[in-house]
Amino acid sequence: MTPSVIASAERIVVKVGSALVTNEGRGLDHNRLARWAEQIAALSKQGKEVVLVSSGAIAEGMQRLGWQKRPKILSELQAAAAVGQMGLIEAYERCFRLHGLHSAQILLTHADLADRERYLNARSTLRTLLGLKVIPIINENDTVTTDEIKVGDNDTLGALVANLIEADALIILTDQPGLYTADPRKDPSATLVREAKAGDPELEKMAGGAGSAIGRGGMLTKILAAKRAARSGAHTVIASGREDKVLLRLAAGEAIGSQLIADQATCAARRQWLADHLQVRGKLMLDAGAVKALVEQGKSLLPIGVSEVVGQFQRGEIVACVAPDGHDIAHGLSNYSADEARRIMRHPSSEIEVILGHLDEPELIHRDNLALL
Numbered sequence: 315m316t317p318s319v320i321a322s323a324e325r326i327v328v329k330v331g332s333a334l335v336t337n338e339g340r341g342l343d344h345n346r347l348a349r350w351a352e353q354i355a356a357l358s359k360q361g362k363e364v365v366l367v368s369s370g371a372i373a374e375g376m377q378r379l380g381w382q383k384r385p386k387i388l389s390e391l392q393a394a395a396a397v398g399q400m401g402l403i404e405a406y407e408r409c410f411r412l413h414g415l416h417s418a419q420i421l422l423t424h425a426d427l428a429d430r431e432r433y434l435n436a437r438s439t440l441r442t443l444l445g446l447k448v449i450p451i452i453n454e455n456d457t458v459t460t461d462e463i464k465v466g467d468n469d470t471l472g473a474l475v476a477n478l479i480e481a482d483a484l485i486i487l488t489d490q491p492g493l494y495t496a497d498p499r500k501d502p503s504a505t506l507v508r509e510a511k512a513g514d515p516e517l518e519k520m521a522g523g524a525g526s527a528i529g530r531g532g533m534l535t536k537i538l539a540a541k542r543a544a545r546s547g548a549h550t551v552i553a554s555g556r557e558d559k560v561l562l563r564l565a566a567g568e569a570i571g572s573q574l575i576a577d578q579a580t581c582a583a584r585r586q587w588l589a590d591h592l593q594v595r596g597k598l599m600l601d602a603g604a605v606k607a608l609v610e611q612g613k614s615l616l617p618i619g620v621s622e623v624v625g626q627f628q629r630g631e632i633v634a635c636v637a638p639d640g641h642d643i644a645h646g647l648s649n650y651s652a653d654e655a656r657r658i659m660r661h662p663s664s665e666i667e668v669i670l671g672h673l674d675e676p677e678l679i680h681r682d683n684l685a686l687l
Contacts, residue, residue, distance in 0.1 A: 316509055319549040319575070321567035323482035325363045325444070327548075328354065329472035333489040334555035335370040335402075341377030342370060342405055351409035353561040354449060358415060360565065363444040365479065367452045367472040368406070374398030399453065406451050416448045421455035427474055427590060428632075440479050473539035474590055477546040484543045485564065486536050487555035492572035493533060495520050512544035512574040537574075544576035545589055588645045588685035594634045596625030596652050597642075598678070605637045608644055609686060614677035615646065617666065620659040627652045629674070635684075646684035649675040 320326065330350060337343045354364050372391060375398025376384065385391055403419045410417045420440070426432045443450050454471055469486055476484040496504040510517055521534035533552075540550035553560055553571025564570055600608075604619025615635060627633055628651050635644040648655065650670075655678060658666050663676040 316569065316573065317567040318551065318564045318569050319573060320483055320485065320551060320561075320564040323362065323549070323565075325365075325479060325481045326357070326483050326485060327365045327367060327472050327476045327479070327481045328485045328487065328561065329367040329468055330369065330487045330555055331468065331489070332369040332373050334487055335368060336373040336377075342374050342401060344405055344409075347405050348409045348412075350561075351406065351413060351415075353559060355410065355413035355415055356562055357565055358447065358449070362565065365440065365444070365450045365452060365475060365481070366406075367468050367475060368402065369453070369468045371395045371398040371402045371453055374401045402453070403451060410449055416446075418443050418448050418450050420450050420452045422452060422471065422475075423455045424593060426455075427478070428593070433478070437478050440475075444479070467535050469535040469539040470542065473542040473548075473550075476543040476548040477590055480546055481543075481548050484539070484548050484550045485561065486539065486550060486552045487560065488533075488536065488552065489554065489556065490533070491554045492552050492570075493517065493520060493537065493574075507572045508569065509573045509575065512550055512576050513541040517574070540574040542590070544574070547576050549576050550574040588632065588647070588683070589687055594645060595627035595631040596623065596633045596648075597636050598623060598633055598648075598655065599636050600638070600643075602638060604635075605643060608635065608681075608684070612681060614681040615644075615679040615684065616663055616676070617650075617655065617658040617678045618660060618662050620655065620678060623652055623655045623659060625652060629654075633679075635679070642687055644684050644686045646679035648679055650678060 335342060335346055350366070354366060357364050372384065372394045375394030375396065378397050378401065379394060381394065385394065407417050422436065426436055440450055452471065452475055454468065472484055472486060491506055493507045494504040495507060498504040507520070517537045518534065521532070521537045536552050540552070543550050551564060551571055551573050553564065557563070557570055560570060598615070598620050599622035600615070600619055601621050604615060607613040607619065608615060627648060629649060630647055632645055633648050634642045635646060637643050650658065654670055658669050661669060666676065667673040
């Protein structure tokens with residue numbers, strides 16, 4: 315068995331889910347928070363930089379407001395998050411202070427990561443905090459988030475943060491031992507996947523849906539998070555947060571849970587930013603020839619390879635490139651608006667000026683502004 319990649323990791327993102335920081339949804343479990351802080355403090359003393367992505371705000375808010383079931387109305391979710399975030403950060407701050415460490419609250423939305431300037435500001439702030447030996451505690455800004463700007467779950471947020479700070483590893487702690495070949499609650503023959511390649515399509519087939527009434531994620535979100543984190547070279551470990559001193563044992567090289575290895579080339583920072591957009595302004599449906607040109611040959615996207623334009627977008631906005639089988643294969647900055655793209659699609663670049671009356675660029679998306687997914 316390969317030793318844990320956490321042993322050699324210098325910059326780590328640790329994500330803990332609601333089930334690991336709450337009493338089955340009945341507010342925060344302060345003893346558990348204290349144990350996470352103790353382990354992270356020990357990692358910090360080893361010279362490792364640690365960012366904590368923690369769920370629990372909405373669950374804590376529900377407890378404080380006396381709600382038994384997670385609300386479905388957006389404004390009520392936002393209210394619970396606002397109330398609960400106070401308790402979550404207060405509890406973490408108290409725990410880290412016992413170990414002589416400062417902590418910082420960072421609340422993010424997808425919009426913070428989609429805007430290039432805000433993305434770079436967040437990156438700079440996090441790196442500065444790590445340099446000051448401060449423990450950043452990150453959560454999605456549920457108080458203001460909407461469907462249009464939300465990340466959606468903290469597994470994905472953990473991967474986005476790993477990419478943002480170019481972490482060496484992402485640790486996703488859950489209430490399960492790791493990834494199984496099938497749902498062990500339904501299939502007694504299911505076995506634990508000890509090690510695999512992040513992004514392997516077979517992993518997605520193994521993953522199931524959300525298993526907790528409190529949390530939002532499931533094993534599938536963790537598999538997809540590992541795939542996303544691998545784009546910046548970060549390995550992922552999915553392990554049980556109920557294991558004794560799990561973070562310290564991983565850092566000591568012990569193989570715990572499922573280790574998903576990133577073995578692909580690391581994206582350049584700009585392309586990583588493009589790839590990390592969860593919401594896009596529109597879609598370009600490609601033919602097989604265009605897919606081959608982008609994926610296998612590393613070429614730009616020309617209008618002749620586009621069969622359909624979906625949505626409305628302006629020049630310079632991010633769009634998804636979609637293969638004939640319906641899978642997004644790339645994100646990129648369009649050189650033309652949606653209306654212009656509809657007029658020039660299926661035409662060679664030599665005809666763009668005749669059709670539009672002007673020629674901005676011969677490519678619909680230049681390869682330097684395109685990131686494969």
